[in-house]
Structures are given as C-alpha cells and as structure tokens.
Amino acid sequence: MGDLKGNAHVAVPQGLRFRDDDPAEEPAVTLDAFLDQSNSSAVRLEAGEDARRLLPHLDHIALIEIDFPRFRDGRGYSSAQILREAGYTGELRATGDVLVDQIDHMRRCGFDGFAPDKPIDATVLAASLNRYRYRYQTAADGAVPVWKLRHG
C-alpha cells in the first residue's frame, strides 16, 4: 500500500494528551456555572447537555471536558464534532467510561485529551490508532476521505 496516501503513524503520548500546549490549570466547571460566570476557561459537559450553548464563548475556552457516563452512550461524539465544526481549538477531553476500543473514533471527532476512569493499555491503543490508514468520510480530525484520495 506504499503507493497510496493515507494517515501518518501516530504515537501514544504520555498522559493521553495529543497536543503540545500546556494543559489548562483551572478545574472544569459545570455548564450552568460556566454560563453564569463567563471568566472561567474550562467547562465540563455532561452527556445530555447541549454543546451549542458554548458556541458564543469558544474563543476564551481552553478546555472542554465531555463526559461518557457509559461507553455505550454516544452523545459525546456529536458534542465534540459540533464544537470542532464551530472552530473550537482548545483541548477536548473525554472523561469517564472511556475504553481503548473507542478512542480511535473519539480522535476522529476531535477529542485530543483523555481522562479515562480506568487505565488504558498503551500497546493496544497504539495498534488501534494506527490500524486504519484510510477513512471513508470527513470528520473533525481532518483525515482526507477515500473519495478524495481516489480523485487526486
């Protein structure tokens, strides 16, 4: 497959934080608290909360945590995707019941920080993140979809 363009190799960083800036120092506050006191720069979204309520404030947020109460609760994927589509560039951190087999798709939706309840096996994760070189669709990770690769 050397003749086909695709995703580059990814290493698993220490602390599961896939970005180079310094982590936010303030603790994340609840959505309601954040909207009340807009000087905060870190906010936490519960699974059912509407990510779009943050859109007017994205330029001064450094960290958004999105919680996964159960790994099968997939609402957080849409929250992440919506925030990235709106131009959010700060850290998007998945918290809670985050398991190794979910992280690849979370990365695609724009998550770049992970604080799982239970430790992640870095070897399994490295294999998982490098398994799919090609993607069928656009997403927040900027991967070039197969349909675009096919047509140069």
Next chain:
Amino acid sequence: MYRYDKYDQAIVDARVEEFRDQARRRLAGQLTDDQFKPLRLKNGLYLQLHAYMLRVAIPYGTLDSRQMRMLGHIARKYDRGYGHFTTRQNLQYNWIKLEEAGDILADLATVEMHAIQTSGESIRNLSSDQYAGAAADEVCDPRPWAELIRQATTFHPEFSYLPRKFKIAVTAANEDRAAIRLHDIGLKLVKNDDGELGFEVYIGGGMGRTPFVAPLIRPFLPADHLFSYIEAALRVWNRNGRRDNIHKQRIKILVHDLGQEEFTRQVEAEWQEILKNGSDVPRAEFDRIAAYFEPPAFETGLSDDIDRSDPDFALWVDHNVKAHKAPGYAIVNISLKPVGGIPGDATAEQIDLMAGLGEKYSFDELRVTHAQNIVLPHVRKADLYALWQVLDENGLATANLDLISDIIACPGLDYCSLANARSIPVAQKIATRFADLGRQRELGELKLKISGCINACGHHHAGHIGILGVDKKGTENYQLLLGGSGAEDASLGKITGPGFNEDGIVDAVERVTDKYLAVREDGERFLDTYRRVGFEPFKEAIYG
C-alpha cells in the same frame, strides 16, 4: 457489480485484524463480556441459545458467484453445512466458535465481503430492491446510491454509539419491494419536474414493539446531498433520542414524540449546519461507483417466447419468473421455501449450485430478497427451461413466490436467545396444511410472516397475515394479525384477539383463508378483500 479498490480492501482487511485483536483480548480476559458485547455486535457476532451466530453482510442483497461459493465454503468449514438468508438480505450462520470468527472474516475479505455493522447499535447494512437493475418499473438502478451510502456510513465516527440500531432501505421503483416505509430511513429515487434526480425521504418507520409506517419527511432531496441529509437525521437522533429505555430508543420514537413537523424542522436546521462540512460525496465519486453497475451486455434480438409444454415448468414460470426490462430476458426467483423446510435456509450444496447457475445463466449475479429467497436477475428466456430442470432436480423449484407457503419467519426459539416462541415449526405446519399448490394458487398473493417475539424480525406487522409468538405463562402462544403490508401501500396488521397454541394458529389461518374465498370479489387479493370488508367478518370467522 461493485468491486473493491485498494482502499476498500485495506479497510476491510484492517477490520479483520481489529476484530481478531478484540476477540483475542476477550479470550485472554482483558475485555469483560459487557465490554466485548458491543464490539462483537458491531461485527455481526451474536451469542445465541446454543452458540455464536455470525451475520454476514450482503450489501443491498447483491453478490456474485465467487462470493456465493464462499458462503457455501464457510458453511461447510466453520458451521454445520448450511446458512440462513435473512429478511435484511444477509446470511447468518448459527453454529460459530468465537475462536474461529477471525478466520471466517479473513476468508470473507478474500472475496470482498465482511460482517461490518450487521448488528449492534450501528448503521446497519442497507437493503434495496432485489430486482434493481433488472426491473422495468425503476427510475434508475438504486444500487450505486446504496453503495455510496454503504461506504460513507462504514465506521462513521460520530455515530459510533447510536441510541439503537439504524436501518436504511433504498429503492427506485414504484412497486416497493424493499419495505422502505418500515425502515428508520426509507429512500425512494424520483425525478422532479425538471428531470433532476432526488429522493423521497421517509424517516421513522419500523416494526418491533412499537411499529410505525414512516412519514414523508422530505418530498425531494437533491441526490447529491443524500449523505449529508442522512447525517443530519442521525445527529438529531444521536443527540436527542432517548437512552433510558431500550424499547424507546429507535428514531421512530423520537419522530413520534417530537411530531413530524418539529422533527423535520430540526433535521432541516441541522442539515444547514452539516452542509458547511462538505461531507457529501462528490458526483465524480458517484460516477466512479455507478460505472460498476452498468447493465450487463444483454444480447439483442432474442425471442420473448417461452415453450410452456411442460406443465410444471409453466406453473413455475407463472409464479417465480418476473418481467425484465431487456427484451428476451427474465428475472428468476429461486424459492427457499419448500414445503416442510426452514424458510430461508440453504445447504452448502444448494448455495454452490445457485452460485453456478448465477454464473452460467445470469451474468454472474445473484440477489438475496427480503422475503428470504434468491434471485437470478438476468436470465435469457431461452435458458429458463434448462435452468428450471436443474433447480427442480435439486429441490429449488418450488413454484410458490408470494403464495401462502412463501413464508417469512425469524429463527425463533429454536435458535434465538430473545425469542418467546418457535417460528420454524409453525411455518412448517402452515406450509404443510396448504401443501397443495393448486389450493395456494387459488388463494393467490398472500404474504404470511411469522415472528417468534415482539422484536418482529419476521415482519409480522407487515404480513397480509401475521403471526406473533408470545410467552403466555410459560407456554408458547401465537397471536394472529391481519391486514399488514410492507409494499408501497404499507400498513400495519391488526391483532385479531386472543392467541392460539401451535395447532390452533394453523386452524385459525385456515379459517381466515376460507372466509376470504367466500367473500372475495373478482380480481381481489386477500389484502384487497380485507381492506374492503374490514376486520369484523374475519374476526367472526376465527372466533365464531
């Protein structure tokens, strides 16, 4: 037919390795059963009553002889020598070992097949018209659109953990052979007044515990925006669908709870947002896919005459052979519903035989139907008799398409861990009671569908006559429904009243058909008569 390129093959190969790794970690105890369950379900692997069941995707029901032979090979090598064609045009194996699942997927990948998203809370393998590309009544072949959506919905990251399963069906014909309005999204290709291609979009249909016929959410969606519109509907549901009660999490419940107008408003608003992403697959890629579905090189100048001198053959032609759009050709239905058989089951030998016939007589193409039969879509009329003789010698020439013994049945309590009652023996008893083909023909088109539990895998809501198996104080009990339809005149059946035991339900079906024969008017199918005279005369016939 679509063929994988290097990208498709790389993705399917990666999936094989991913699943092998997940199964290995499960067997090593690194994944709990709760953690492994959604992972295996996303790859079609269920844990049933006796063993694992593997559901193999047959995208929009189309396959070639090489793929069909592989299905036979897997049946022999890893299962007990047979497979079961399903109402979603897939095939499932009932006796699979977890340790061998990875090897099966690897075998499938060698013939461009997989089991991706055939179960679990995912966007399922989509279904279509089994006569696509052959039917005279279609606007165009719907399968290029189906393939486009197959790719775009495969491993869609945002929709990794939807509230429930999500089923899409697409058709392009006026006669609805894909039951589109009983799907989460039903798509019908149409042309508008300017001759442009687009879709009627129906959202929120489904069977199961709470059946709905899907409302029309958008009368005309420009074809190039098909994928972004599906994404919009999925996003509205993923964010707002219930997650507190597994029985109320399908999109149909959200559509019902919000109301058609508000649901439509939300999808349209979300679509305007999603359009900014540029996620729609461009026309150049559609054209690349569509090139694979160019019609085969039909011969011209063929005769439309069929020698009907063999009466058994003539009967089979009348029931199982349908009109083709090319002169001199016909569509052949191979019934997998012999009297006393298990609906949809085929042995490895039959699978191989059908593969060979597809290769020899039908431009190397076969289809699986949602009624659990097989179609050879492009057969020369001049070849029909030779083809029929081979089918007849091998028990595959039952001339009962759309007759009362062409029963849809789920696996039921013989296999399924969800079932409350057995479906297969009821299907066998009804088919045996009506074994006389003359009697079946007298009854005409009569779609009988049996589910062994309320999940409705046997489509009982959509049967002209439906049967629902329930558990009544520890014994199997069967409710009777009348008046359903999965076709373009979609409707949901109505329960007649108290249920019956296994023999009682067969008697009740017979009382219904007797009543129909007594009151029908010229040219009426059972369903027409039922709709004309209503429920009461039948109820009285059943319960006296």
